[in-house]
Amino acid sequence: xxxxxxxxxxxxxxxxxxxxxxxxxxxxxxxxxxxxxxxxxxxxxxxxxxxxxxxxxxxxxxxxxxxxxxxxxxxxxxxxxxxxxxxxxxxxxxxxxxxxxxxxxxxxxxxxxxxxxxxxxxxxxxxxxxxxxxxxxxxxxxxxxxxxxxxxxxxxxxxxxxxxxxxxxxxxxxxxxxxxxxxxxxxxxxxxxxxxxxxxxxxxxxxxxxxxxxxxxxxxxxxxxxxxxxxxxxxxxxxxxxxxxxxxxxxxxxxxxxxxxxxxxxxxxxxxxxxxxxxxxxxxxxxxxxxxxxxxxxxxxxxxxxxxxxxxxxxxxxxxxxxxxxxxxxxxxxxxxxxxxxxxxxxxxxxxxxxxxxxxxxxxxxxxxxxxxxxxxxxxxxxxxxxxxxxxxxxxxxxxxxxxxxxxxxxxxxxxxxxxxxxxxxxxxxxxxxxxxxxxxxxxxxxxxxxxx
Amino acid sequence: xxxxxxxxxxxxxxxxxxxxxxxxxxxxxxxxxxxxxxxxxxxxxxxxxxxxxxxxxxxxxxxxxxxxxxxxxxxxxxxxxxxxxxxxxxxxxxxxxxxxxxxxxxxxxxxxxxxxxxxxxxxxxxxxxxxxxxxxxxxxxxxxxxxxxxxxxxxxxxxxxxxxxxxxxxxxxxxxxxxxxxxxxxxxxxxxxxxxxxxxxxxxxxxxxxxxxxxxxxxxxxxxxxxxxxxxxxxxxxxxxxxxxxxxxxxxxxxxxxxxxxxxxxxxxxxxxxxxxxxxxxxxxxxxxxxxxxxxxxxxxxxxxxxxxxxxxxxxxxxxxxxxxxxxxxxxxxxxxxxxxxxxxxxxxxxxxxxx
Numbered sequence: 001x002x003x004x005x006x007x008x009x010x011x012x013x014x015x016x017x018x019x020x021x022x023x024x025x026x027x028x029x030x031x032x033x034x035x036x037x038x039x040x041x042x043x044x045x046x047x048x049x050x051x052x053x054x055x056x057x058x059x060x061x062x063x064x065x066x067x068x069x070x071x072x073x074x075x076x077x078x079x080x081x082x083x084x085x086x087x088x089x090x091x092x093x094x095x096x097x098x099x100x101x102x103x104x105x106x107x108x109x110x111x112x113x114x115x116x117x118x119x120x121x122x123x124x125x126x127x128x129x130x131x132x133x134x135x136x137x138x139x140x141x142x143x144x145x146x147x148x149x150x151x152x153x154x155x156x157x158x159x160x161x162x163x164x165x166x167x168x169x170x171x172x173x174x175x176x177x178x179x180x181x182x183x184x185x186x187x188x189x190x191x192x193x194x195x196x197x198x199x200x201x202x203x204x205x206x207x208x209x210x211x212x213x214x215x216x217x218x219x220x221x222x223x224x225x226x227x228x229x230x231x232x233x234x235x236x237x238x239x240x241x242x243x244x245x246x247x248x249x250x251x252x253x254x255x256x257x258x259x260x261x262x263x264x265x266x267x268x269x270x271x272x273x274x275x276x277x278x279x280x281x282x283x284x285x286x287x288x289x290x291x292x293x294x295x296x297x298x299x300x301x302x303x304x305x306x307x308x309x310x311x312x313x314x315x316x317x318x319x320x321x322x323x324x325x326x327x328x329x330x331x332x333x334x335x336x337x338x339x340x341x342x343x344x345x346x347x348x349x350x351x352x353x354x355x356x357x358x359x360x361x362x363x364x365x366x367x368x369x370x371x372x373x374x375x376x377x378x379x380x381x382x383x384x385x386x387x388x389x390x391x392x393x394x395x396x397x398x399x400x401x402x403x404x405x406x407x408x409x410x411x412x413x414x415x416x417x418x419x420x421x422x423x424x425x426x427x428x429x430x431x432x433x434x435x436x437x438x439x440x441x442x443x444x445x446x447x448x449x450x451x452x453x
Numbered sequence: 454x455x456x457x458x459x460x461x462x463x464x465x466x467x468x469x470x471x472x473x474x475x476x477x478x479x480x481x482x483x484x485x486x487x488x489x490x491x492x493x494x495x496x497x498x499x500x501x502x503x504x505x506x507x508x509x510x511x512x513x514x515x516x517x518x519x520x521x522x523x524x525x526x527x528x529x530x531x532x533x534x535x536x537x538x539x540x541x542x543x544x545x546x547x548x549x550x551x552x553x554x555x556x557x558x559x560x561x562x563x564x565x566x567x568x569x570x571x572x573x574x575x576x577x578x579x580x581x582x583x584x585x586x587x588x589x590x591x592x593x594x595x596x597x598x599x600x601x602x603x604x605x606x607x608x609x610x611x612x613x614x615x616x617x618x619x620x621x622x623x624x625x626x627x628x629x630x631x632x633x634x635x636x637x638x639x640x641x642x643x644x645x646x647x648x649x650x651x652x653x654x655x656x657x658x659x660x661x662x663x664x665x666x667x668x669x670x671x672x673x674x675x676x677x678x679x680x681x682x683x684x685x686x687x688x689x690x691x692x693x694x695x696x697x698x699x700x701x702x703x704x705x706x707x708x709x710x711x712x713x714x715x716x717x718x719x720x721x722x723x724x725x726x727x728x729x730x731x732x733x734x735x736x737x738x739x740x741x742x743x744x745x746x747x748x749x750x751x752x753x754x755x756x757x758x759x760x761x762x763x764x765x766x767x768x769x770x771x772x773x774x775x776x777x778x779x780x781x782x783x784x785x786x787x788x789x790x791x792x793x794x795x796x797x798x799x800x801x802x803x804x805x806x807x808x809x
Contacts, residue, residue: 036550036556039550039556040550040556040739041739042738042739042740045550109736109761109764110617110619110761110789111616111617111618111619111734111761112617113616113617115648140789141622141653141789142625142652142653142656142657143649143650143652143653143655143656144649144653146648146649146652146653147647147648147649147650147652147653148648149648149649150648150649150670151648154648195761195763195764195765196764196765197764197765222617222734222736222737224615224734224737224738224740224741225736225737225738226553226736226737226738226739226766226767226770227552227553227738227767228553228736228738228764228765228766228767229736231765232736232764232765235765249615249616249617249701251701251703251704252615252701252702252703252740253701253702253703253740253743254738254740254743255739255740257738258738277616277646277647371705
């Protein structure tokens with residue numbers, strides 16, 4: 001739905017071409033689209049209302065810049081404004097500067113992902129050369145303590161020994177003493193999930209806070225939360241004065257508009273986002289990226305960063321040499337596939353490229369899936385080095401052998417060879433654009449969707 | 454300069470929503486939520502009844518927010534307006550969307566109201582409210598049916614959903630409920646991924662004296678299910694409930710894993726699973742529609758369990774999900790205790806939504 005916000009605005013503004021200034025009248029419809037788009041992304045309706053009003057104020061009277069279409073210009077205003085609301089480029093780091101041990105307290109509704117996030121955060125802190133202690137203080141849910149203990153084992157982190165018959169407050173204060181005596185500098189408290197209207201359990205959190213004086217109280221919020229996000233976050237913030245937010249399960253297809261609501265109602269920054277079930281799937285929050293996600297504009301920055309961190313420089317240099325000499329062969333094709341694979345699922349990568357969301361919809365399954373990637377790999381691996389270097393020599397009987405060897409069919413081998421030939425053509429074209437051709441090519445792709453940035 | 458302006462806007466937002474300042478008043482679109490959050494925690498807690506018989510009032514309390522939001526807003530919207538015009542309906546559309554009811558359903562509801570408006574059937578707020586209530590109830594009733602586990606033997610119940618919606622807790626409550634009805638129940642711990650998931654299910658099993666078939670962590674869930682099916686047949690249990698790992702519906706591999714679980718069950722016990730229950734968190738917004746769509750495609754969901762209705766969450770999204778995918782809502786979860794699971798009753802649900 002959302003990927004089409006830019007399209008919708010384009011169509012709304014078609015009739016506006018030739019007019020120099022945006023007025024109250026001619027942006028009314030566009031603002032309605034913006035409002036619906038935000039509502040569909042689960043941004044709270046109060047927040048949307050105020051937000052749209054502020055966009056209206058900004059947009060009215062703005063001259064339409066020659067190089068942009070009015071639709072693009074509104075999107076730009078919306079984008080900038082959203083980024084500003086989400087805290088822009090403010091520092092989202094954890095505040096841990098105090099006499100150790102410092103405590104970090106995780107709070108939130110049931111099933112938001114507190115325990116998993118505790119583990120991820122522990123790992124993150126360990127990478128920052130700190131010595132975290134995980135403290136299970138959820139004595140209500142069956143096997144919650146066991147869950148954190150298991151997570152700790154997997155990460156090689158120490159987990160405080162507690163049992164379900166203890167009081168959570170006692171566990172936490174005992175854990176602080178234990179940390180002090182045993183040289184842990186950070187204590188991560190995993191509390192039980194609770195509703196913000198549950199007075200008894202909210203009091204318990206207040207008691208824990210009073211007894212361990214945590215420097216950080218992180219509210220863990222599910223990215224899929226709907227309009228309720230405002231009430232829940234407001235309730236927790238009021239009782240505990242949270243210091244930050246962790247947005248979990250952002251690896252799904254939820255737009256995460258709840259983050260905007262939470263931020264608006266609490267004024268507290270989103271510090272981390274959870275992007276998967278694996279214990280390394282925690283990232284520092286970037287406002288502009290979430291905003292692009294909400295607006296369906298892709299996430300070029302994350303993609304580029306991922307690519308930079310994964311692409312082996314030497315390998316890339318070698319490939320570039322080959323590209324220059326026009327010797328791109330199947331071996332290189334395979335190497336490229338593997339590098340892409342290292343960056344994560346193909347779908348998530350494609351989704352990050354602006355405009356690709358729309359293209360993927362049009363292709364409807366024509367893009368290679370994870371399974372297809374595996375098959376391609378199997379086929380290339382069933383070729384001799386000679387065949388990989390020069391696919392021209394692959395005749396009928398070789399095709400049959402390759403198909404048998406890789407457990408595929410001759411048709412599939414043919415398809416791959418055809419695709420590869422096409423890829424070679426593309427490579428040749430990119431070659432003409434110069435050394436940075438690839439990036440330029442990508443820039444061109446995104447131009448219509450991302451007129452700024 | 455610009456930065457300052459933005460901050461100013463933002464602070465204003467915070468104030469308005471947190472209710473620090475005077476709640477914004479607006480004739481057309483009053484905002485009862487504006488001043489409310491501060492009062493919510495204490496007020497909500499005082500009114501929260503003890504667990505036990507007062508289920509209806511409990512549900513009502515859980516739904517209080519929805520009602521406040523929905524009916525309160527609609528009343529305020531219509532109040533003071535002699536006639537209901539198209540503008541009012543447009544505002545109404547926004548209100549429905551923001552009650553998590555879903556964009557598509559909202560548009561449909563509005564269209565129906567518009568038609569009645571055209572026929573001059575809706576003269577005032579009460580009529581508008583009755584019409585809306587009837588429409589929502591009709592939607593929930595259209596696909597409503599209670600789960601009958603006596604039809605097959607053993608009856609296999611597959612429980613699926615995204616992470617953290619309350620699958621295992623729901624299964625614990627189901628097991629207790631079925632054993633309370635004199636059924637022999639077996640649980641399968643096919644969540645082999647999340648740390649201590651099987652332990653969690655075992656703890657629930659112990660509470661109602663039900664056996665759990667489990668493997669080691671990291672085992673193939675289909676293997677657990679295979680064993681569980683064999684055991685269910687051999688031990689002649691009445692109901693086998695399969696717990697699966699939470700999975701985001703967009704993860705291809707995990708959805709394939711779930712299809713395999715489904716296949717294995719069907720192979721071992723022909724016709725099974727007899728019910729594939731999708732668990733939805735009442736706090737979930739528009740994403741629930743996407744969840745239902747993809748889970749239905751992959752595993753042929755046949756029913757919904759709506760959890761965590763004891764909070765302030767509205768659960769309005771089930772109106773959309775049930776209608777859009779023709780799925781009955783079977784159960785609702787209204788608390789963390791073992792008996793906090795109820796049959797879904799469309800009339801009560803809608804009444805609770807609308808009762809003053």
